[in-house]
Amino acid sequence: MSDEFTLKVWRGDKSGGQEVEYHVPAETGMVVLDALHHIQHNQAPDLAVRWNCKAAHCGSCGAEVNGQPKLLCKTRMDDYAGETVSVRPMQTFPVIKDLVTDVSWNYQVAKEIPLLEPTSPAPFKMQQIDADRVQEFHRCIECFLCQDTCHVLRNHEGQQKYFGPRFMAKIAEFEMHPMDGEDRIPLLAHQAGLNMCNVTKCCTEVCPQHIRITDNAIIPLKERVADRYYDPIKILLRRLGGKKGEPGKANTPVAN
Amino acid sequence: MAHETYETHEYDIIVIGAGGSGLRAAVEASQVPGLKVAVITKSLLGKAHTVMAEGGVAASFGNLDAPDGWETHFYDTMRSGHFINNYRMAEIFAKEAPDRVLELESWGAVFDRTQEGRIMQRPFGAHSFRRLCHIGDHTGLELIRTMQYKAIHSGIDVFQEVTMTKLLVHNGRVAGAFGYFREDGRFVLFRARAVVLATGGWGKIFKVTSNSWESTGDGAALAFRAGANLMDMEMVQFHPTGMVWPPGVRGILVTEGVRGEGGLLYNSEGERFMQKYDPERMELSSRDVVARSIFKEAQAGRGTPHGGAWLDISHKGPEYVKAKLPGMYEQFLTLADLDITKERFEVAPTCHYTMGGLRVDPETCATNLPGLFAAGEVACGLHGANRLGGNSLSDLLVFGRRAGMGASEYVNGGDGFAPIDDSELQQEMDRVLEPFHREDGVNPYHVHERLQEIMTNHAGIMRSGPVLEEGLNKLLELKEEARNMGINGSRIYNPGWHAVFDVENMILLCEGIIRSALERKESRGAHWRTDFPDELPEWQKINFVESYDEGKIRIRTEPVNEMPENLAKLFTYGKAPGLAKQAGGKES
Numbered sequence: 078m079s080d081e082f083t084l085k086v087w088r089g090d091k092s093g094g095q096e097v098e099y100h101v102p103a104e105t106g107m108v109v110l111d112a113l114h115h116i117q118h119n120q121a122p123d124l125a126v127r128w129n130c131k132a133a134h135c136g137s138c139g140a141e142v143n144g145q146p147k148l149l150c151k152t153r154m155d156d157y158a159g160e161t162v163s164v165r166p167m168q169t170f171p172v173i174k175d176l177v178t179d180v181s182w183n184y185q186v187a188k189e190i191p192l193l194e195p196t197s198p199a200p201f202k203m204q205q206i207d208a209d210r211v212q213e214f215h216r217c218i219e220c221f222l223c224q225d226t227c228h229v230l231r232n233h234e235g236q237q238k239y240f241g242p243r244f245m246a247k248i249a250e251f252e253m254h255p256m257d258g259e260d261r262i263p264l265l266a267h268q269a270g271l272n273m274c275n276v277t278k279c280c281t282e283v284c285p286q287h288i289r290i291t292d293n294a295i296i297p298l299k300e301r302v303a304d305r306y307y308d309p310i311k312i313l314l315r316r317l318g319g320k321k322g323e324p325g326k327a328n329t330p331v332a333n
Numbered sequence: 334m335a336h337e338t339y340e341t342h343e344y345d346i347i348v349i350g351a352g353g354s355g356l357r358a359a360v361e362a363s364q365v366p367g368l369k370v371a372v373i374t375k376s377l378l379g380k381a382h383t384v385m386a387e388g389g390v391a392a393s394f395g396n397l398d399a400p401d402g403w404e405t406h407f408y409d410t411m412r413s414g415h416f417i418n419n420y421r422m423a424e425i426f427a428k429e430a431p432d433r434v435l436e437l438e439s440w441g442a443v444f445d446r447t448q449e450g451r452i453m454q455r456p457f458g459a460h461s462f463r464r465l466c467h468i469g470d471h472t473g474l475e476l477i478r479t480m481q482y483k484a485i486h487s488g489i490d491v492f493q494e495v496t497m498t499k500l501l502v503h504n505g506r507v508a509g510a511f512g513y514f515r516e517d518g519r520f521v522l523f524r525a526r527a528v529v530l531a532t533g534g535w536g537k538i539f540k541v542t543s544n545s546w547e548s549t550g551d552g553a554a555l556a557f558r559a560g561a562n563l564m565d566m567e568m569v570q571f572h573p574t575g576m577v578w579p580p581g582v583r584g585i586l587v588t589e590g591v592r593g594e595g596g597l598l599y600n601s602e603g604e605r606f607m608q609k610y611d612p613e614r615m616e617l618s619s620r621d622v623v624a625r626s627i628f629k630e631a632q633a634g635r636g637t638p639h640g641g642a643w644l645d646i647s648h649k650g651p652e653y654v655k656a657k658l659p660g661m662y663e664q665f666l667t668l669a670d671l672d673i674t675k676e677r678f679e680v681a682p683t684c685h686y687t688m689g690g691l692r693v694d695p696e697t698c699a700t701n702l703p704g705l706f707a708a709g710e711v712a713c714g715l716h717g718a719n720r721l722g723g724n725s726l727s728d729l730l731v732f733g734r735r736a737g738m739g740a741s742e743y744v745n746g747g748d749g750f751a752p753i754d755d756s757e758l759q760q761e762m763d764r765v766l767e768p769f770h771r772e773d774g775v776n777p778y779h780v781h782e783r784l785q786e787i788m789t790n791h792a793g794i795m796r797s798g799p800v801l802e803e804g805l806n807k808l809l810e811l812k813e814e815a816r817n818m819g820i821n822g823s824r825i826y827n828p829g830w831h832a833v834f835d836v837e838n839m840i841l842l843c844e845g846i847i848r849s850a851l852e853r854k855e856s857r858g859a860h861w862r863t864d865f866p867d868e869l870p871e872w873q874k875i876n877f878v879e880s881y882d883e884g885k886i887r888i889r890t891e892p893v894n895e896m897p898e899n900l901a902k903l904f905t906y907g908k909a910p911g912l913a914k915q916a917g918g919k920e921s
Binding site for chain 1: 376377378379380381382384385435436438439440441443444445446449450451452453468469471473474475478482483485486491493516545546547578579580581582585586659660663664667668669670776777778779782820821822823825826827828829830832
């Protein structure tokens with residue numbers, strides 16, 4: 078290992094900025110956040126970087142390391158041995174300063190998702206096998222790296238059309254909860270914009286919690302929407318029955 | 334200096350802090366019709382230190398061990414607190430914890446399940462029964478996320494990334510709080526009829542700590558300066574098992590769940606050394622005992638290469654470890670290149686929790702300052718001299734709710750908004766902006782590092798009178814120097830600026846800790862004095878209470894409340910009440 082690391086850190090605010098080069102002494106097992114702290118404590122006290130736990134539990138320190146969305150506290154400097162490490166803010170969100178971005182849009186979206194509506198009061202009787210299915214989504218630390226990488230949000234500015242992968246996992250968490258009685262399928266089909274996702278799995282790839290967002294949340298939710306709205310037999314039955322408006326939840330399987 | 338302005342918001346109740354207790358308090362208050370409630374946090378929503386809790390939330394359901402009940406949970410809590418706890422807080426806590434956990438379940442938390450489909454409970458240090466409801470090893474994340482979504486659907490306004498610098502008081506009554514938005518440094522006044530503090534602890538006073546950036550004791554310091562009393566400040570918990578290697582991860586928590594799930598501790602000679610210190614409970618002894626044992630082994634030359642002990646869970650097999658401790662598996666693999674399903678790993682004590690804090694009324698969480706309430710780690714009384722693992726999360730829920738109720742009742746029965754003194758705010762804005770004008774100012778990060786060094790060397794896991802005295806002198810020197818902390822850059826999201834106030838708060842609380850530690854001339858729970866190594870009965874009767882008066886800390890003793898007969902009886906069976914009941918009520 079060489080004695081020092083070289084980093085290029087994006088410095089600036091909404092009026093603009095550029096990469097600034099820093100050198101920090103190398104230490105065994107150092108993560109990118111350690112290097113940034115060294116810069117902050119000794120060279121640039123006003124360097125803005127969000128962080129809380131430094132243990133990959135809180136999801137505050139998402140940024141782009143050599144172009145890849147990463148948690149700074151979990152990304153080792155020695156993964157880039159011999160390279161200059163470039164650290165930039167998440168591109169999908171408006172920058173506030175340096176590595177800190179305005180992620181408030183995500184908190185607005187979160188308010189749109191109806192909570193669990195239990196079909197009976199707690200304590201619930203629930204088997205581990207049923208819990209397993211939703212517990213995967215509960216591992217989410219809301220780092221928003223999936224939102225950052227989702228091309229609908231990143232390249233097509235689809236914030237008005239699509240809630241993004243984080244919130245597909247959140248909706249799945251409630252929809253697949255064995256005790257839930259709420260119906261979020263119309264929300265998915267319309268306002269949440271589930272159809273915007275074309276299943277490229279980029280969100281799954283960057284998830285630091287290894288949640289299989291596309292396979293286990295988005296695709297099953299797409300199936301539920303398709304069952305509800307596009308099943309030809311059901312459409313026919315609805316027509317024969319003369320029903321109008323929104324198809325009811327009773328038509329959808331509870332689990333698949 | 335140019336005339337500064339501030340924006341004003343008015344709420345019936347503001348909750349400062351958005352961890353488990355703050356969110357629970359806000360949700361409770363929001364259910365009272367007509368009350369306007371806001372939560373103010375210095376981080377983003379959902380990032381508070383609660384997220385770091387791993388092992389579980391303690392509640393005596395008895396889903397696996399039927400004889401468990403509130404009496405035994407109460408008994409374990411008092412016993413581990415070495416009886417300087419407020420018994421009434423412990424009683425309320427033990428009785429109400431199960432309902433609070435079920436509430437979480439109905440709001441969307443999904444705990445691990447038993448064969449019968451009920452909430453799974455795991456064993457933990459010094460709990461008489463399997464009691465910790467959990468979701469793998471990320472129970473705190475589950476708690477905060479559930480509360481966060483409940484809160485944003487409860488009509489509560491949330492202000493994120495706000496630094497509060499002053500608690501406002503008018504004629505001895507709380508009037509609100511003042512501070513600035515981190516995003517752009519603009520000042521903000523929150524007028525409020527009641528304030529709930531839920532700002533957590535101050536574990537960042539030590540270098541080796543499991544605590545996140547936020548744990549700088551802001552709420553405790555603000556309230557202390559405003560006239561609220563602190564208690565049991567000498568009581569700081571060191572968790573026995575923090576990561577040790579590599580250097581960057583030193584202090585990061587290794588959940589007690591590793592030992593709860595069967596992990597074993599060894600010294601460098603391959604000996605299960607807990608045999609010597611607590612042969613009955615072994616690895617699952619209370620945290621103070623296990624932390625001290627690891628420390629003593631290392632001091633005696635039987636430590637691991639980096640001065641800790643070995644912890645081994647590999648005998649449970651990869652499948653089990655990955656299912657029950659997925660976070661730990663990932664944490665070691667990523668940060669230490671180590672597979673805990675195959676290898677043992679090094680652990681050493683790390684600062685984890687502050688038992689001391691604002692003295693509160695057990696029923697309402699009211700402090701001595703009218704209109705000010707406190708819940709969670711910032712409050713004091715439940716845990717005594719040592720906190721049980723898993724009791725923190727249920728503490729947040731039980732007393733978060735009670736603080737929300739207490740504040741609502743106070744507001745409904747009380748007066749309107751207290752007046753605000755504009756000149757006081759002008760002065761405060763000048764003070765807060767001063768670090769920008771000190772061109773040769775001291776770097777706040779370096780002051781913080783030196784503070785941590787003083788606390789580690791003088792007021793850490795092992796203490797003695799002369800060493801504490803020396804530490805106090807060094808601290809007072811540093812306090813003087815810190816008056817000159819300065820920073821550069823703009824007011825837009827400037828962490829150096831924010832650090833100035835964090836450091837000021839920590840310095841104040843550290844002085845409180847050292848002064849209290851000097852007064853308690855015995856060893857009790859987490860407070861270990863080598864010059865007074867024994868736990869002495871007469872010291873069990875008192876708590877040290879601190880007040881702040883014209884820039885000086887005053888310290889006095891208050892009697893520990895005596896338990897009524899029905900509770901005192903629980904300690905006469907010679908074993909935990911549930912175990913006594915199991916044995917047919919016979920004493921052993």
